[in-house]
Every structure is written in C-alpha cells, then in structure tokens.
Amino acid sequence: MSSSKMYTNPAARSWTYQYETDIQLAQDFHKRLPGYRPSPLVPLPAVAKELGVKNVFVKDESNRLGLPAFKILGASWGTFRAIAEQTGLSLDSSLETIAEAARKANTTLFAATEGNHGRAVARMGKLLGVPTRLLMSRFADEETVKKIEGEGAHVVVIAGDYDAAVAKASEEANNASGGLLIQDNAFEGYEQIPAWIVEGYSTLLVEAEQQLAAQGLKATAMVTPIGVGSLGHAVVAHCKSDGREVAVVTVEPETAACLHQNLKAGKWTTIETSATIMNGMNCGTVSPISWSVFQNGVDASVTVSDLECHHAVQYLHANGVNAGPCGGASLAALRKVLTPDDTSLDLGVDAVLVLLSTEGARGYIVP
Numbered sequence: 001m002s003s004s005k006m007y008t009n010p011a012a013r014s015w016t017y018q019y020e021t022d023i024q025l026a027q028d029f030h031k032r033l034p035g036y037r038p039s040p041l042v043p044l045p046a047v048a049k050e051l052g053v054k055n056v057f058v059k060d061e062s063n064r065l066g067l068p069a070f071k072i073l074g075a076s077w078g079t080f081r082a083i084a085e086q087t088g089l090s091l092d093s094s095l096e097t098i099a100e101a102a103r104k105a106n107t108t109l110f111a112a113t114e115g116n117h118g119r120a121v122a123r124m125g126k127l128l129g130v131p132t133r134l135l136m137s138r139f140a141d142e143e144t145v146k147k148i149e150g151e152g153a154h155v156v157v158i159a160g161d162y163d164a165a166v167a168k169a170s171e172e173a174n175n176a177s178g179g180l181l182i183q184d185n186a187f188e189g190y191e192q193i194p195a196w197i198v199e200g201y202s203t204l205l206v207e208a209e210q211q212l213a214a215q216g217l218k219a220t221a222m223v224t225p226i227g228v229g230s231l232g233h234a235v236v237a238h239c240k241s242d243g244r245e246v247a248v249v250t251v252e253p254e255t256a257a258c259l260h261q262n263l264k265a266g267k268w269t270t271i272e273t274s275a276t277i278m279n280g281m282n283c284g285t286v287s288p289i290s291w292s293v294f295q296n297g298v299d300a301s302v303t304v305s306d307l308e309c310h311h312a313v314q315y316l317h318a319n320g321v322n323a324g325p326c327g328g329a330s331l332a333a334l335r336k337v338l339t340p341d342d343t344s345l346d347l348g349v350d351a352v353l354v355l356l357s358t359e360g361a362r363g364y365i366v367p
Contacts, residue, residue: 005336007263007301008345013247015296017240023202025091026077030203032095033076035065039204041211041354042321047331051338053351055217058331059208062322062360067123068116069280069326069359070204074184074230075111075120077200078193082180083107083128099128106178108133112165114227114279115144116326116359121182122151133172135165139275139282143363162283163270185228185287194230194287201234208354209238220351221247221299223330223337225358226259227281233290235356236297247299247347251333254303256282259294263301277306277325277364300345304332306367316357325364327357 030036040060048056061070080098084091087101109132111121118134125132132153136145140157148155158165166183170190173181186194205222212219224235232250239246252260256273270285286294304312306325312335313328321327334355337345347353 005302006345007260009263009299012240012297012299013245015240017237017293017297019237019241021199023199026199027203027206029077029080029091030073030200033065038207038211039064039070041208042319044319046319047334048353051334052349053338053347053353054349055352056334056355057208057212057353058316058321058323058355058357059204060321060323060327060357061204062324062327062357067120068324068362069120070201070231070356071116071120071184072123073203074197074200075117075182076124078184078197079109079121079124079128079180079182081196082182082193086180095127099130102128102130108176108179110134110169110173110176110179110181111183112136112162112169113148114139114162114282115148116280117184118153118155119144119148119151122148122153124182126152135169135172137162137165139279141279144279161273163285184230185283185285186289188288191289194289198230198233198237198290201231202238204356205234205238212352212354217352219244219246219354221249221347222354222356223249223251223333224356225278225281225326225329226250226252226286227283227326228285229259229287229290229294231356231358232259232298233287233293236293240297247345248297249300249302249333249337249345250294250298251329252301252303253278253281253309253329254305256284257303258284259286259298260301260303262286262291263295263298277367278309278329279364280326280359281329300337302333302336304329304336308332308336310367313361317361321357322361323357324359324362326359330355330357
C-alpha cells in the first residue's frame, strides 16, 4: 500500500531475517577500539505524549568514537576485515598488528563520500598510519571537505554526483597497488566489504536493545534514515531477526528518495537527486545487497522536506540532542507517520519507539 507521502508493507510485520555470519565479532572488535563506549539513548517524553505512545527515545550518534556520526562503526569493521583479508591475518588480531601489516602491504584506502563515511574511513587511515584518498560529488560543502582533510586524507571533488564519485573511487582503488575500496554501498562485483560495513552497524542496535532492557522495555518500532541503505539494512536485519518483530520505518529527503521510489515502483532502479540539507542521504541508488531486505522488511517508508527536517533539528537541540539534519530526519518522519488522520501504521498506545539520530550538529543553509 502507498500514498503520496507514505509507503507501507503489512507483510513486513511477519517477515524474518537470518544472519549469515557471527555479528558478535564486530561488536567485540569495537570494544577494542580506543575510546569506545555506547552512545546515549535519550528519552523524549513530550514527543511520546504528543503522539500518544508510551515512549520515544533517540539513539544519539553525535559523538561516536570521537567523530560526529555513527559511520565509524561500519568503516572501522569494514576496513579491519578488508586489511585482514588482504594480509592473511586472523580476526582476533590487534589493531597494531593490522596496522603494521597494512603499512608493509602499501595499503591505501579509497572511498566516495558525502561526508561522514569518508571522514570515518579517513580516521581509520590515520589510526592505522596508511594513506586515504576520498572522492566527493559536486554537492560537497567546503566545511565538510576541510574536516575530512583534517583527518589526514586527500580529498578530490569531482564534477559529477555521488554515484559518479563511487565509480571514480572504485577505478582508482583498482589501479593502485595495495588499493582498498572501503565503500558502504555495493555494486556488481563489489559486495563483500559493504556487507562487512552493514555488520559493523549492528553494534549501535545491540546497544539500544540493551539500554531499553535495562529499563524493562523492548522496542516496538525503529525509525532509520536511508542514504545508500547500509545502516537501514542493519536495522532491518536486527529488528526482524531472533523473534524481535520490531517495525521498521525508513526516512529520506523528498529530493533524494531512492528507496521510497523503488518501494512504490516495486523495482530497484537509480533516480536523479537534487540538493538537500540532509547531505548524507543525497544518494540516487540503494545498495543492491540491501534492496531485497528492504522490499521484504520495511514496514513503512516516508519522505520529509528540508523544512520539516529543520524544525525537527531545532526541537532536538532544545531537548538535549545534538543532531544534524540526517539525525533530525527520524523525528520529522515519526511525526508524519503518527498523524491522527493516517492510521496505516497504527503502533498502539503502548508503543516504544527508537529514533536513530545519525549525526551531530553541523552548519547548513536554513530552508
């Protein structure tokens, strides 16, 4: 079922996901990283009251391992796995052992980025002492470029869009001796590292589950932003596995709603996008390894305008959550999904809702 502003899939409620690998390995790895600690789960009681549900919480990823976004969880595990495979090391190797092996192999990390993923890859390059080269689209803003360069990476802004940046990063990695592409979206012939990055994001979901359990609560639904879809893939995998039966709501910018349009059309395809304050979600193609997971496991998909997102960011700031636009999108989506005149996703008065706020506050042009 779909409307102009919302897509719903009633069959997703009973769909189940089966993990193919041991995601505990990723969680154990993250605990070995310097400065690891669970990100906060912040209650929003006024929003719960406004929407007529039991609880609303925000998983605040504005400070994850010293970076202003969740991306380091996927980038670190994906990089670690890729170097371990490149150099023949075991998955219980220390960061120091991996770093030494990477330097001996002349490893260079490559990625395309709209911001946070690239900065996370650059941080891993810095941590391991290996060079990082990042490709950015024409939508790149100067502040973001400077922050990534501050991690020691070499940044190239191209004339094309994000998909063109991915193609260029892939080409350069393939042509470089010791080149490794650490990309969070898959494409034909490149599926393994994106799958590891998806695994890496499981850490924040397990944290949220444990934080709720400590309060005697269990999530009813989770709202996740969607860019290329790696985080969303991890969210669906978590919510639909091991008998959890948690509803998944996805959110995208109106100007870059690749998943939303694909779900409504019932087929995977690339769309044209245009600028949005939600830069990290300005992606025209859903990662192909994630598409079938979304088609089966997403309960509802909504799009939000830059203005709706901006209002949500302002609200979160006033309530102690240091969110950027990609983080504010989840609250904007929840307010759309739970409007009194739309009962297509009725979660009930006892619902416990978790919003993923995926990035910290940053500058943007107010819509």
